[in-house]
Amino acid sequence: MSEAVLGAVRRKSDAARATARFGAITAIALAVFAAVLLVAGKNPLQAYADTFRHTLASAYGFSELLVRMTPLLLAAVAVALPARLGLINVGGEGQLFMGAFTATAGAFLFPNAPAWLLLPFVVCMGFLGGALWGAIPALLRAANLVNETVTTLLLNYVAPLIVGYFVFGPWRTAENSAYPQSARYPEAALLPSFFGTRVHAGLLIALAALALYWLLMERTRWGLAMRAVGGNPEAARRLGIAVPLWIVAALAIGGGFAGLAGMSEAMGIAGRLRQSLSPGYGFTGFLIAWLAGGRPLGILFMAFLFAIITSAGDTLQISQGLPYAVVNILLATILFVVLARRTK
Amino acid sequence: MPPSTVLVEMRGVSKRYGAVQANDGVDFRLQGGEVHALLGENGAGKSTLSKILYGFVRPDSGQILLGGEPVRLDSPRDARSHGVGMVFQSFMLISALSVLENIELFLTDLPAVPDDEAVGTRIREFGERFGLSIDPGAPVRQLSIGDQQKVEILKLLLANARILIFDEPTRVLAPHEIDGLFRVFAALKAEGYAILFITHKLAEVMRCADRITVMRKGRIAGSYDARDVDVARLVTMMFGEPAAHAPRQEAERLLQTDTAPAILELRGAASRATGNEIALRKLDLRVGSREIVGVAGVSGSGQKELGDLVLGLRRLTMGVKRFCGDDASAWSIARMRENGLAFIPEDPLGMAAVAGMSVRENLVLGTGRLYHRGTGLDWPRLQSTMEKSFRALAFPMPALQAPMATLSGGNLQRVVIAREMAHQPRLILALYPTRGLDVRSAASVRDLLRRACAAGSGVLLISEDLEELAEMADRLLVLFQGAIVGEFRRGAWTAEQVGLLMTGARASASV
Numbered sequence: 001m002s003e004a005v006l007g008a009v010r011r012k013s014d015a016a017r018a019t020a021r022f023g024a025i026t027a028i029a030l031a032v033f034a035a036v037l038l039v040a041g042k043n044p045l046q047a048y049a050d051t052f053r054h055t056l057a058s059a060y061g062f063s064e065l066l067v068r069m070t071p072l073l074l075a076a077v078a079v080a081l082p083a084r085l086g087l088i089n090v091g092g093e094g095q096l097f098m099g100a101f102t103a104t105a106g107a108f109l110f111p112n113a114p115a116w117l118l119l120p121f122v123v124c125m126g127f128l129g130g131a132l133w134g135a136i137p138a139l140l141r142a143a144n145l146v147n148e149t150v151t152t153l154l155l156n157y158v159a160p161l162i163v164g165y166f167v168f169g170p171w172r173t174a175e176n177s178a179y180p181q182s183a184r185y186p187e188a189a190l191l192p193s194f195f196g197t198r199v200h201a202g203l204l205i206a207l208a209a210l211a212l213y214w215l216l217m218e219r220t221r222w223g224l225a226m227r228a229v230g231g232n233p234e235a236a237r238r239l240g241i242a243v244p245l246w247i248v249a250a251l252a253i254g255g256g257f258a259g260l261a262g263m264s265e266a267m268g269i270a271g272r273l274r275q276s277l278s279p280g281y282g283f284t285g286f287l288i289a290w291l292a293g294g295r296p297l298g299i300l301f302m303a304f305l306f307a308i309i310t311s312a313g314d315t316l317q318i319s320q321g322l323p324y325a326v327v328n329i330l331l332a333t334i335l336f337v338v339l340a341r342r343t344k
Numbered sequence: 345m346p347p348s349t350v351l352v353e354m355r356g357v358s359k360r361y362g363a364v365q366a367n368d369g370v371d372f373r374l375q376g377g378e379v380h381a382l383l384g385e386n387g388a389g390k391s392t393l394s395k396i397l398y399g400f401v402r403p404d405s406g407q408i409l410l411g412g413e414p415v416r417l418d419s420p421r422d423a424r425s426h427g428v429g430m431v432f433q434s435f436m437l438i439s440a441l442s443v444l445e446n447i448e449l450f451l452t453d454l455p456a457v458p459d460d461e462a463v464g465t466r467i468r469e470f471g472e473r474f475g476l477s478i479d480p481g482a483p484v485r486q487l488s489i490g491d492q493q494k495v496e497i498l499k500l501l502l503a504n505a506r507i508l509i510f511d512e513p514t515r516v517l518a519p520h521e522i523d524g525l526f527r528v529f530a531a532l533k534a535e536g537y538a539i540l541f542i543t544h545k546l547a548e549v550m551r552c553a554d555r556i557t558v559m560r561k562g563r564i565a566g567s568y569d570a571r572d573v574d575v576a577r578l579v580t581m582m583f584g585e586p587a588a589h590a591p592r593q594e595a596e597r598l599l600q601t602d603t604a605p606a607i608l609e610l611r612g613a614a615s616r617a618t619g620n621e622i623a624l625r626k627l628d629l630r631v632g633s634r635e636i637v638g639v640a641g642v643s644g645s646g647q648k649e650l651g652d653l654v655l656g657l658r659r660l661t662m663g664v665k666r667f668c669g670d671d672a673s674a675w676s677i678a679r680m681r682e683n684g685l686a687f688i689p690e691d692p693l694g695m696a697a698v699a700g701m702s703v704r705e706n707l708v709l710g711t712g713r714l715y716h717r718g719t720g721l722d723w724p725r726l727q728s729t730m731e732k733s734f735r736a737l738a739f740p741m742p743a744l745q746a747p748m749a750t751l752s753g754g755n756l757q758r759v760v761i762a763r764e765m766a767h768q769p770r771l772i773l774a775l776y777p778t779r780g781l782d783v784r785s786a787a788s789v790r791d792l793l794r795r796a797c798a799a800g801s802g803v804l805l806i807s808e809d810l811e812e813l814a815e816m817a818d819r820l821l822v823l824f825q826g827a828i829v830g831e832f833r834r835g836a837w838t839a840e841q842v843g844l845l846m847t848g849a850r851a852s853a854s855v
Binding site: 219220221222224227228230231232234235236237238239240241242 | 655657676677678679680681682687689693694695696697698699700701705708709710712716719720721
C-alpha cells in the first residue's frame with residue numbers, strides 16, 4: 001500500500017474515532033441530564049422534544065443557534081490555536097471584552113466614515129484589542145516570568161472593568177440614563193445581518209477564522225514551527241525556532257480571534273457596548289476547544305452542540321418552568337464525562 | 345564462602361510485545377556467590393528478562409523459581425519480599441532527604457516512628473562490611489553519583505535482598521568509581537549474594553564476572569564460565585558474526601591543530617549558572633577543519649551547557665565565540681545552523697525531533713529558510729535532498745508520512761542524522777551521539793563522524809566513553825565543574841590520567 005493511502009486510512013480512522021468519541025460523550029451527558037430532569041419531576045423526553053422543536057426543527061430556532069454559535073466558534077479558536085504550542089489560554093473572556101472595547105473606540109472615532117471603510121476598520125480594531133490582551137501574558141511567558149494560564153485568567157477580570165468604566169463614564173449614552181451602555185454605533189459600523197434574522201456577518205468571520213486556523217497550522221511553515229514548539233520545545237529551541245516569538249504570536253492571534261468574538265457581539269447583536277456583553281462565551285469557548293481536541297471540525301460540531309445546549313436553557317425555562325441554570329448541570333456533566341475519560 | 349546455591353532459576357520464560365518477541369523460551373540460572381554478567385546488544389532482551397525477575401513485567405509463559413520454590417512475581421513488591429532487589433540506571437533517591445531517610449523510606453518493616461539510631465548503625469555496619477561506607481546523615485543532593493549508587497545498594501541490603509540486579513551500573517561512573525563498584529561486587533559475592541550485572545561493556549565483564557550469559561534476539565546465545573571464554577567469542581555470540589572492528593585511525597595522522605583554519609573557536613568563553621545548569625568558566629577551545637575534538641567529563645560537568653553555548657542557546661557573559669572566523673558570540677541558533685552547524689544529540693526525541701510530527705516534517709525542522717516557498721514549504725525539493733542524504737549515509741529512508749513516534753530508536757536517530765548531514769555541515773556538535781546505541785550502530789555513527797571529518801568538517805564530540813574518545817579524538821579536553829582542566833593530543837593520555845581529572849582528583853594537566 002502506498003504511503004498516501006496509508007495516511008488517508010489513518011486519517012479516516014482518526015476521524016471515525018473522534019466522531020465516536022463526541023457521540024459517546026454527548027450520549028452519556030444527555031442520559032445523566034435526563035436523570036436529573038426525572039429527579040426534578042420533569043419528563044426528560046418531553047424536555048428533549050421541546051428543545052429539539054425550538055432549536056433544530058424551526059427556522060427561527062435554527063437561526064438563533066447560528067447566532068449563538070458565532071462567538072463560541074471564535075472563542076474556541078482563540079483557545080485551540082495557542083494550545084497547539086502547549087499554551088493554555090484561559091483569557092478568552094477578557095480578550096473578547098477588549099475586542100469589543102477597541103472596536104467600539106474605532107466606531108466612535110470615525111462615526112462619519114462610510115461602511116466600506118469603517119466596517120473593516122472596526123473588525124481590525126476588534127482583532128487588535130483581543131491580540132493586545134493576549135500579547136500581555138504572552139510577553140510575560142516568553143520572558144519566562146509568569147505562566148500564561150494565571151495571567152490570562154486574571155486579565156479576564158480587568159477587561160470588563162475597563163469596559164465598565166467607559167459605559168458608566170465617558171461613553172455612557174445620553175438617551176436613557178437608567179441603563180449603563182454606550183450610544184448606538186453609527187449604522188456604518190454594524191455588521192450586516194441576513195434573511196431578516198439575527199444571523200450576521202460575524203458568522204462568516206467565525207467560519208473564516210476556523211478555516212484560517214486550520215490552514216495556518218496544517219498548511220504553512222509558520223504552523224509547522226508552532227506545532228514543533230508544542231510538540232517538543234527543547235528540540236524546537238535547538239533547531240533554531242524562535243520559541244518566544246511564536247509564543248507571543250500564537251497568543252496574540254488567539255486573543256485576536258476572541259477579540260473578533262467581542263466585536264461581532266457588539267457590532268452584530270447589541271449595536272452598542274454593554275458590560276453584559278458576554279454570558280461567558282470566552283469560558284465556553286475554552287471548553288469547546290478542549291472537548292474538540294483542537295480539531296477544526298470538532299470545534300464546529302461542539303460549538304453547534306453548545307449553542308443547542310444554551311438554547312435548551314431558554315426552552316426549558318419557558319416550557320418546563322425550570323431555571324435557566326439547569327443547563328449548567330448538562331455542561332458540567334459533559335465536562336465530567338471528558339475528565340473521567342482522560343484520567344483513566 | 346557458602347557452597348554455590350541456585351538462587352534464581354527461570355525456565356522457558358517468554359514475553360512478547362506486539363510483534364517483538366522480547367524473550368523467547370529463556371532458561372537462566374543465577375547462583376549465590378557469583379557475579380553473573382548478562383550481555384547483549386540493545387534489544388537483545390536483557391532488560392526484559394531483568395524486569396521479569398524484578399516483577400515489573402509478567403512473562404507470557406515460563407516459570408520462575410527463587411531458592412527452589414516456584415513463585416509468582418506480580419509486582420516489584422513481590423520480588424522484594426523474595427529477596428530480589430534492583431539498582432536502576434537512574435537512581436530512585438530523593439535528593440532533599442538524607443541517606444538515612446532515603447533508606448528508611450525503602451524499608452517496609454519499620455515501625456511508624458523509625459529508630460534512626462538502629463538503622464544508622466546497620467547502615468554503617470553494612471557499609472564497612474561491603475566497602476559502601478557513607479555518612480547516614482549526609483543529604484543525598486551532596487553525594488557524588490558513585491556515592492548515590494552506594495545508597496541504592498545499601499537500601500537493598502538493609503531490605504534483606506539476596507539477589508541484586510544492576511542495570512548498566514557503570515554507565516554513570518568515573519573509572520575509579522567503577523573499580524570501587526567491582527570491589528563491592530567481590531565483597532558481596534564472598535558473602536553469598538547473587539549479582540546480576542547487565543551491561544554491554546565487554547572489558548568490564550571480563551574484569552569482574554564469574555559467569556557470562558549472552559543474549560541475542562530474545563534468546564540465550566550462550567552461557568560460559570568467565571575463565572573459559574574470551575572477548576572475541578563473546579562478540580561473536582552477541583552479534584552472530586565477528587563484528588567488524590573499525591580500523592584504528594593512524595596515530596601519526598598529521599595534527600593540523602595549529603595550521604588548519606579554525607571552524608569553532610572559544611576564547612575565555614564563560615556563561616552564568618541557571619536553574620540546575622552550571623556555569624562555564626573561561627573556556628578556550630578550538631576545533632579546526634578535519635579535526636575531531638573530544639570532550640570528556642563525568643555527567644554534569646558542563647557538557648550540556650557547553651553544547652548549548654556552541655549552539656547559541658546560552659549567552660556568553662565573557663569572552664568570544666568565533667565560527668569560521670566570524671564573531672558569533674551573539675548569533676542565534678538559527679544563524680549558527682544556517683552557517684553550517686549540525687547537532688547530533690544523544691536522545692533525538694529529547695532535543696532534536698518532535699515525536700508527534702511526521703518524518704517529513706521533522707526533516708524540514710531546523711533547515712531555516714532553505715525550503716521556504718511562499719507561505720509553505722518546498723516539499724519535493726526537501727525530499728530529493730533528504731533522499732540523497734539518506735543514500736549517502738546508507739540509511740534506509742523511512743516512510744515520510746509516518747509519525748516520528750512510530751520509529752524505533754535507531755531509525756529516529758538516523759532521521760536526525762540524515763537531516764543534520766544533508767547540507768554539508770562545517771561543524772558537527774555531537775553530544776553523546778552513541779549513548780544507548782548497540783555496538784554496531786555506535787560504530788556506524790563513529791564512522792560517519794570520521795567520514796564527515798575527512799571531508800572537511802570539524803567535529804566537537806562530547807562523550808563519557810573514554811574508549812570512544814581514545815578512538816576518535818585528535819585532541820581531548822577534560823571538563824570538570826564547567827572548566828577545562830586538561831588537554832591532550834591523540835594517544836598522549838591514559839584512562840587513569842583522564843579519569844582523575846574528570847573526577848577532580850587531580851587539578852589540571854595538558855600534554
